[in-house]
Amino acid sequence: MPMKTPLRALVIGAGMAGLTAARILEDHGLSARILDKGRVPGGRISTRTSSEGWSMDHGAPFFTARDPAFRRQVEAWAAAGIAAPWTGRIGYLPRHGDVEPASEATRWVGVPGMRAVPLRMARALDVRTGVEVAPLVGPAAGGEASAGSGRWVVAGDAYDLVLVTAPPAQASVLLGAAHPGFAATLAGVGMRPCWALMLRIRRRGGRPGILPWDALFLKDHPVFRWVARDSSKPGRDEDGRAGDPVESWVLHAAPGWSEHHLEHEDIRVAGTLAAEFMALVGRLGGKAGGPAVDLLVETARAHRWRYAAPEDAAAPGEPAHPGRCLWDAAAGIGVAGDALGGGRVEGAFLSGAALAREVLVSTGAGSPPR
Ligand SMILES: Cc1cc2nc3c(=O)[nH]c(=O)nc-3n(C[C@H](O)[C@H](O)[C@H](O)COP(=O)(O)OP(=O)(O)OC[C@H]3O[C@@H](n4cnc5c(N)ncnc54)[C@H](O)[C@@H]3O)c2cc1C
Numbered sequence: 001m002p003m004k005t006p007l008r009a010l011v012i013g014a015g016m017a018g019l020t021a022a023r024i025l026e027d028h029g030l031s032a033r034i035l036d037k038g039r040v041p042g043g044r045i046s047t048r049t050s051s052e053g054w055s056m057d058h059g060a061p062f063f064t065a066r067d068p069a070f071r072r073q074v075e076a077w078a079a080a081g082i083a084a085p086w087t088g089r090i091g092y093l094p095r096h097g098d099v100e101p102a103s104e105a106t107r108w109v110g111v112p113g114m115r116a117v118p119l120r121m122a123r124a125l126d127v128r129t130g131v132e133v134a135p136l137v138g139p140a141a142g143g144e145a146s147a148g149s150g151r152w153v154v155a156g157d158a159y160d161l162v163l164v165t166a167p168p169a170q171a172s173v174l175l176g177a178a179h180p181g182f183a184a185t186l187a188g189v190g191m192r193p194c195w196a197l198m199l200r201i202r203r204r205g206g207r208p209g210i211l212p213w214d215a216l217f218l219k220d221h222p223v224f225r226w227v228a229r230d231s232s233k234p235g236r237d238e239d240g241r242a243g244d245p246v247e248s249w250v251l252h253a254a255p256g257w258s259e260h261h262l263e264h265e266d267i268r269v270a271g272t273l274a275a276e277f278m279a280l281v282g283r284l285g286g287k288a289g290g291p292a293v294d295l296l297v298e299t300a301r302a303h304r305w306r307y308a309a310p311e312d313a314a315a316p317g318e319p320a321h322p323g324r325c326l327w328d329a330a331a332g333i334g335v336a337g338d339a340l341g342g343g344r345v346e347g348a349f350l351s352g353a354a355l356a357r358e359v360l361v362s363t364g365a366g367s368p369p370r
Pocket of ligand 1: 012013015016017018036037038042044045058059060061063064131132133165166167170174196252305307308309336337338343344345346348
């Protein structure tokens, strides 16, 4: 008996939204290929590994899980050993006053780095990295998306459906000619940038830990909104080996500061943020137990995230867009991503899952997941 040809879907973007959508479509008998312009899958869930042997999470530092479906998924990652709760001492620094403990929410991290999660998700999927998709042209014909229609020709291959999961500004460019309606909707979704700094700091002369906190949320701070000792996360290399210990810190500049310095050179940004961090350590130093002068910055690398987070992140658990995705069944094209799903890793997961569900329902390709 001849095999039924599966619907062929192209997913643009191998971040959490794209990987989730592709996994669900594959589980329901569709064929999904992912193209991503990055060097490795993961998008904004990212771990920088250096030739000097260190690695740090310079994108999303952790994620929370509130929705039951996402919680089930996170528990499966934990059971597989690629995610674990981060039980660091996490504080909250108000504009005026002292550090206080942050909320008790469970904060999950990938193990041994955040990237472990998308790498595992990508493993059993057809993911091609280093491929930047040009603005879409098409669809080549009208009618319902049907298997073998090959209505979308992208990077030399024909697909029945296209799912776009790039951040809104990039997705809007991809869709400008192919779906002006979606392009216009996405053009109106603002994203804010974030300069991230990866720091390696040596503690000399028996100086105690740099701060008595593993991470701080900073409220209304002119420079930072988050600083974290990356090496305090589970499964990371310990700071201290032989000799003076070295701590790994990742700092996120506040959105306003990042916007103001957006086009500055990374070396200049690295120097400024490192100096600002040392000033912060000095300010909190009286309580931290050691002078900043005993600290030696060995490495400072800055990374610019032009589209770090949606401007108006929805309240945790709330979708930013009704249905968490955009889907045009007649054209066989859809959009997912954190900006539609409510921000954050969880929002990206829920958005990718919502779009896959729309595809399954409208094409009758399988029963949608709950
Ligand atoms: C500094 C920072 C801090 C964060 N902090 C947190 C946090 O504490 N908690 C939390 O839950 N979340 C956090 N986030 C947000 C979280 O990382 C995102 O919400 C989530 O990873 C978004 O996933 P996504 O799939 O929607 O998009 P992305 O991860 O951005 O994936 C989109 C992909 O599309 C690809 N792409 C774009 N254009 C093209 C093209 N033309 N051709 C091919 N590929 C293309 C990109 O390369 C990218 O890989 C943070 C993000 C950053 C940057």
